[in-house]
Amino acid sequence: MSALSESQAPRRGATMRDVAALARVSIKTVSRVVRGEGGVSPELAARVTDAATMLDYRHNLAASTLRGHGQKTAAIGLVLMDVANPYASALHRAVEDFAHSRGTLVFAVSSDENPARQREVLDALLSRRVDGLIVMPVGTDHGSLLHEQRRGTPVVFVDRMPATTEIDSVTVDNRTGSRLAVEHLAAAGHRRIAYLGDLHTIWTAAERYAGYIEGLAHTGIPLDPELICADLHSAAAAEAAAGALLDRPDRPTALFGAQNLVTVGVLQAIRKRGLQNRIAVVGFDDLPLAELLQPALTAITQDPATIGRVAAEILFARLDGDDSLPRHEVIPTRLLVRGSGEISADLRSPHSQ
Numbered sequence: 001m002s003a004l005s006e007s008q009a010p011r012r013g014a015t016m017r018d019v020a021a022l023a024r025v026s027i028k029t030v031s032r033v034v035r036g037e038g039g040v041s042p043e044l045a046a047r048v049t050d051a052a053t054m055l056d057y058r059h060n061l062a063a064s065t066l067r068g069h070g071q072k073t074a075a076i077g078l079v080l081m082d083v084a085n086p087y088a089s090a091l092h093r094a095v096e097d098f099a100h101s102r103g104t105l106v107f108a109v110s111s112d113e114n115p116a117r118q119r120e121v122l123d124a125l126l127s128r129r130v131d132g133l134i135v136m137p138v139g140t141d142h143g144s145l146l147h148e149q150r151r152g153t154p155v156v157f158v159d160r161m162p163a164t165t166e167i168d169s170v171t172v173d174n175r176t177g178s179r180l181a182v183e184h185l186a187a188a189g190h191r192r193i194a195y196l197g198d199l200h201t202i203w204t205a206a207e208r209y210a211g212y213i214e215g216l217a218h219t220g221i222p223l224d225p226e227l228i229c230a231d232l233h234s235a236a237a238a239e240a241a242a243g244a245l246l247d248r249p250d251r252p253t254a255l256f257g258a259q260n261l262v263t264v265g266v267l268q269a270i271r272k273r274g275l276q277n278r279i280a281v282v283g284f285d286d287l288p289l290a291e292l293l294q295p296a297l298t299a300i301t302q303d304p305a306t307i308g309r310v311a312a313e314i315l316f317a318r319l320d321g322d323d324s325l326p327r328h329e330v331i332p333t334r335l336l337v338r339g340s341g342e343i344s345a346d347l348r349s350p351h352s353q
Helices: 016-023 025-036 042-055 086-101 113-128 144-150 175-187 203-219 235-246 259-272 304-319
Strands: 075-080 106-110 133-135 155-158 168-173 194-196 254-257 279-286 298-302 327-329 333-336
Touching: 016 025, 025 042, 042 113, 042 254, 075 113, 086 106, 086 304, 106 113, 106 298, 106 333, 113 133, 133 144, 133 304, 144 155, 144 168, 168 175, 168 304, 175 194, 175 203, 175 254, 175 279, 175 298, 175 333, 194 203, 194 235, 194 259, 235 254, 235 259, 254 259, 259 279
Parallel strands: 075 106, 075 133, 133 155, 155 168, 168 327, 194 254, 254 279, 279 298
Antiparallel strands: 298 333
């Protein structure tokens, strides 16, 4: 017996023939309307539009390439926050490598953490009838993606948890990784450990902040709100925030950058002040050539290649007919010790406490 209930089972999407029947017009008329061609009266165009809306019809831009080739397009969509981000790029490559082994192309697009842009790029991918989607979702409203899955397009979330239990997902243990970073800095004698993180509305950022709080609690360090800088969505914003912290008379002795671009900004602020060997740093996510820095960056590392591969494995299993209950795979993080996180707190410094 299928693990999916009847309400969860994929439903066939409406066809142009269905729209034509409901609107009481010819298929050719429907084709002209959905393609934006002329030669159709406003009355007929309105009937077609209303029928398409009622049937939740999506025009298939790939239909001409599908004639005589079955119903699959041999393409999947990959929606990331920014394909230029090193983490996203590594994840993209892993998905692409797995898809290539299955004779499938990957269309990768960026959402820029913008719900409207995400909806736009998803519509573009779905209009081309991609066989499935791997998505780094924006926000907490995942109703449209759940709707697409119920229409028959498998969806897998990466990096962030879905707001529903009906969608597969692959994440890392963000909270444990952040707690480990704080505990590592505390073991070097640090009591003033600043947190610098991405937008608090992002699930991963919220989890990493929670891990920071847990790390302070586990090491007996009081929470100081003045050492918390959230909603830093660029390296420039992180540099400005880190600089403000470092310019204080009671500056922190250690900084935790909870996202790769945030860590870049933190390192820039430290370098400009010549504090490379006086302020400890741990970053969440590794950076390209991080081992060449002086000192080299200590980081909580993710494994984007494994995340991408596991997400692709799940997606293609669904495409092959796997209808088991939705899966949530958690990929562990690890602490990579290189030097920046092992700088001891200078207890004799007037900047320490």
